[in-house]
Amino acid sequence: MKIPSLLSRFFVLGVTTALSAFAASPRPASPPPPVEVAPNIIVVLADDIGWGDAGCYGATQIATPNIDRLAREGRRFDQGYSSAAVCTPTRYSLLTGSYAWRSDKVGVNRGVANGASPLLIPTDQPTAPGLLRQAGYRTAIIGKWHLGFGLTKPDYNQELRPGPLEVGFDEFFGIPATNDRIPTMLVRNHRVEGLDPADPVSYTYDKAEAEAAGMSPWAAGRNRIGWAKGGKAAWWKDTELADIHTRESIAFIERNRANRFFLYYAPHNVHAPKVPGPRFKGRSGLGDRADLLLEFDASLGALLQSLDTLGLAENTLVIYSSDNGAYINEEQGHRPTGPFRGIKSGLWEGGSRVPFIVRWPARISPGESVDLVSTLDIPATICAAAGVTPPAEAFADSFDFLPPLLGRTDAPKRDSLILQDGNGRLALRSGRWKYIPDLDTADGWKSARKAADTPARPGLFDLSADPGEKQNLFALRPAEAQRLAEQLATAQASPRTRL
Numbered sequence: 001m002k003i004p005s006l007l008s009r010f011f012v013l014g015v016t017t018a019l020s021a022f023a024a025s026p027r028p029a030s031p032p033p034p035v036e037v038a039p040n041i042i043v044v045l046a047d048d049i050g051w052g053d054a055g056c057y058g059a060t061q062i063a064t065p066n067i068d069r070l071a072r073e074g075r076r077f078d079q080g081y082s083s084a085a086v087c088t089p090t091r092y093s094l095l096t097g098s099y100a101w102r103s104d105k106v107g108v109n110r111g112v113a114n115g116a117s118p119l120l121i122p123t124d125q126p127t128a129p130g131l132l133r134q135a136g137y138r139t140a141i142i143g144k145w146h147l148g149f150g151l152t153k154p155d156y157n158q159e160l161r162p163g164p165l166e167v168g169f170d171e172f173f174g175i176p177a178t179n180d181r182i183p184t185m186l187v188r189n190h191r192v193e194g195l196d197p198a199d200p201v202s203y204t205y206d207k208a209e210a211e212a213a214g215m216s217p218w219a220a221g222r223n224r225i226g227w228a229k230g231g232k233a234a235w236w237k238d239t240e241l242a243d244i245h246t247r248e249s250i251a252f253i254e255r256n257r258a259n260r261f262f263l264y265y266a267p268h269n270v271h272a273p274k275v276p277g278p279r280f281k282g283r284s285g286l287g288d289r290a291d292l293l294l295e296f297d298a299s300l301g302a303l304l305q306s307l308d309t310l311g312l313a314e315n316t317l318v319i320y321s322s323d324n325g326a327y328i329n330e331e332q333g334h335r336p337t338g339p340f341r342g343i344k345s346g347l348w349e350g351g352s353r354v355p356f357i358v359r360w361p362a363r364i365s366p367g368e369s370v371d372l373v374s375t376l377d378i379p380a381t382i383c384a385a386a387g388v389t390p391p392a393e394a395f396a397d398s399f400d401f402l403p404p405l406l407g408r409t410d411a412p413k414r415d416s417l418i419l420q421d422g423n424g425r426l427a428l429r430s431g432r433w434k435y436i437p438d439l440d441t442a443d444g445w446k447s448a449r450k451a452a453d454t455p456a457r458p459g460l461f462d463l464s465a466d467p468g469e470k471q472n473l474f475a476l477r478p479a480e481a482q483r484l485a486e487q488l489a490t491a492q493a494s495p496r497t498r499l
């Protein structure tokens with residue numbers, strides 16, 4: 001605990017000297033902090049940025065001064081995971097604190113959403129932003145949503161309801177699905193921004209339907225996934241997306257400088273199509289993906305700078321992670337997945353081992369941690385930081401990882417984590433072990449097709465000795481493999497894994 005910083009925080013908040021005297025005494029282990037000193041919260045969820053993509057995780061060819069600053073001023077986790085190896089399920093769990101494979105919705109329990117997906121979070125399911133909003137926080141998501149709108153295939157000419165605002169956010173501005181998919185139009189709250197009613201948009205992901213209706217995959221300057229017609233006045237410019245999202249985020253922070261706020265900042269960097277803005281194009285010397293990393297780092301820097309300027313940095317909890325691992329292992333000597341095997345969408349570590357940094361100057365001393373943490377744990381953790389107790393039925397699988405960061409050693413820690421790939425297949429990390437039920441499918445979307453009657457080829461790896469998952473110990477340690485297989489089956493059959 002840093003007494004001077006605590007005192008300055010109280011000073012900033014204008015709390016009485018009586019409270020300052022309390023702050024100078026040792027902080028009790030519980031209960032959670034009173035709401036009047038609860039922090040602002042910013043969750044930065046990058047897109048497809050890998051474990052090895054920043055200097056503070058060992059990158060040497062790319063300069064990431066702002067990610068590195070966050071690590072220097074906060075706690076950097078070596079064993080941070082996205083809860084899935086692709087976008088939508090991780091983003092679902094980040095808001096609901098529930099494993100995505102529990103959902104009955106395709107796009108969450110397997111695959112990803114597209115622009116035609118209905119809202120994939122039930123509006124009666126407790127969410128982190130919803131609970132924070134109830135507790136008086138102003139809540140916003142700015143950037144990539146990717147969790148659907150409406151009750152059926154959304155009509156982007158109409159109100160997009162229910163959506164982010166119906167699952168806990170006061171404000172939404174950003175990309176409906178992914179930046180390589182139709183529709184290429186930014187949404188503000190319930191409406192596409194800048195749509196000309198005289199040029200309505202229609203779209204499909206069905207080729208035959210697209211051809212019959214004269215739709216094109218060409219949208220906003222390049223081919224996308226899906227086909228559309230109309231709506232051109234609302235097309236975004238890929239080169240401007242990072243700046244737009246950063247500007248909107250800083251404006252949200254400035255508007256709410258006197259309130260408690262929760263900002264879920266979800267930039268598109270470094271997802272395909274790789275189109276860096278003009279200030280970053282060519283700057284890394286390593287290609288467009290690395291240029292996009294520089295652009296992301298600069299956006300993060302601008303956000304941190306705005307907190308500094310407004311005097312909010314001290315009592316703002318910032319969590320930085322990524323929605324899945326990198327989509328390549330190597331690029332001109334740079335290793336986006338660090339020492340890990342596999343890439344986005346697969347069950348190898350490279351699919352979901354991601355950067356994970358937590359900064360809260362008022363409460364968390366800087367350093368490094370080897371605790372096992374996941375983006376799945378963010379809901380329980382940020383609610384705990386805010387002094388919000390979730391209802392018993394909420395956050396079925398989300399562990400509060402805050403107590404150890406605050407110096408408490410008595411709180412339970414996560415010791416296992418189920419990983420989900422792009423096809424809805426699961427693997428288990430437990431202690432130092434990793435169990436993959438069938439190695440023939442471990443490459444996710446890159447796996448070769450496998451006949452249904454081909455037997456599974458299980459894998460067991462000791463990550464403490466073999467982080468690159470090179471040596472399959474399944475035949476050598478059958479009892480360990482059996483224990484993990486049973487643990488995975490038991491968790492799947494249980495309604496919750498949170499204690």
Ligand code: CA
Pocket residue numbers: 047048086087271323324
């Ligand atoms: Ca992603």
